Amino acid sequence: MMGRGILVTRPEPGGAETARAVAALGWHPLLAPALVLRAAPARGLPKAQAILLPSRAAARALPPGETPVLAVGAGTAAEARAQGFSQVTAAEGDAAALAALAAERLDPASGPLLLAVGRGYSMDLARALRARGFRVIRRIAYEAAPATALPEEARAALAAGTVAAALFTSPRGVRITLALLRQAGLADAARGIRALAISERIAEALRPLPWAGIAVTERPDPALLPALLGPPG
Template identity: 60%
Template sequence: MRWPSGVSWAMPCAATPRRMSLADAVLVTRPEPGLAETMRTVAALGWRPIAAPGLELLPKPFTPPRAQALLLTSRAAARAVPPLGLPVLAVGEATAAEARLCGHPDVTAAEGDAEALAALVRNTLQPADGPLLLAIGEGYGRELAAALRASGFAVQRRVAYAAHAARHLPAPALEALRQGRVGAALFFSPRTARASMALIRAAGLAEAARTIRAVAISRRVTDTLAVLPWAEVATATRPDHLSMMEALGEAR
């Protein structure tokens, strides 16, 4: 076989230009705290992140009761509750890190969900040592409180923040959906998923989901997403930020 004139082994092959998909945007539906962090990570994976929080969070100060420990089930709760001089048991590493940043010195992290937090409580605390303070978002935490009470613990639920559905999608999100530029959407809780899908439907853009890959942090969120006709629904292997980014993957 004869090589074309002027070509040698030392010459690199011309690289084929990589064509980026037109659907290069990712809707990030979580509110702060966490929105900015996820936006940065999504951008590092080569996507174009678009902030589209489905919820707005508002802190609700409360007078803390006597307790042997503080239980935190979200970063929003960790940010809303000031240091109380109590040991903190957090639902996962992200919530634990937020609690430490907010000044809580004694923080232990569970494995990422309410069931794991309940197991951590049972393994490290005793009902006889006093009640537990469970700081939650409005409408959350009832199942966890019931599970701990069934194990003999007294649980004081206190609402640390309220979550309200956003009134509309931001203009960049609407534009990307209308132009078919959204390749994926990230959903971090059932409530956020429901609120975000309601906004998409209210904008008359439900059919846009047919070309979008939805990424859910848990099976509960996956079940919630059945309302819209997504092209695909991927579920993170673990309910944490890293697994969500792995499920999203790099832009192609």
């Protein structure tokens, strides 16, 4: 018999990895990515003393090279290494930690930083780096388009009341998912669902719906979300 469903709203790359971890615990993952990511057209990279990667999607979108890389967390660092980057250092999982790592390891006088981002993302990170004296070149590495509807398997499980929890990795993803639930007439399904998030900002974005409960990981790492599920009931 199939286990109760867990809604996975994390986009690729990463959604499938989270789904595998959920399945390994005995739950049934329901992929419902809030965002569809598409790499921006490839072009040569400007010279920089380091590349900053605030997401795994950015790591996948860039051509590898010898320029040192600072990644937002362990998952993004692993993705960068898999893509062929050879000098990679990981921060502790969020934009503030990435800015702090740059300030610790790099000298503003040694040249600009290349910040690879999704369109419309990481503006605060760029400002934080500039406030520390760095020249920052923002490069749009990918586009993130909102999903237009819930996948049929996820919609059916929500309608049947068989979804036990939903996993969230960004405030924007929350806003899109909430809009899709309302669009499908399923917002009230939240009453039977635990919402699990990787930050307090995401938890705050969840509050417009009456979830059965909201829990937050101890640090902003999507790999920690499945552990909040516990064993299937």
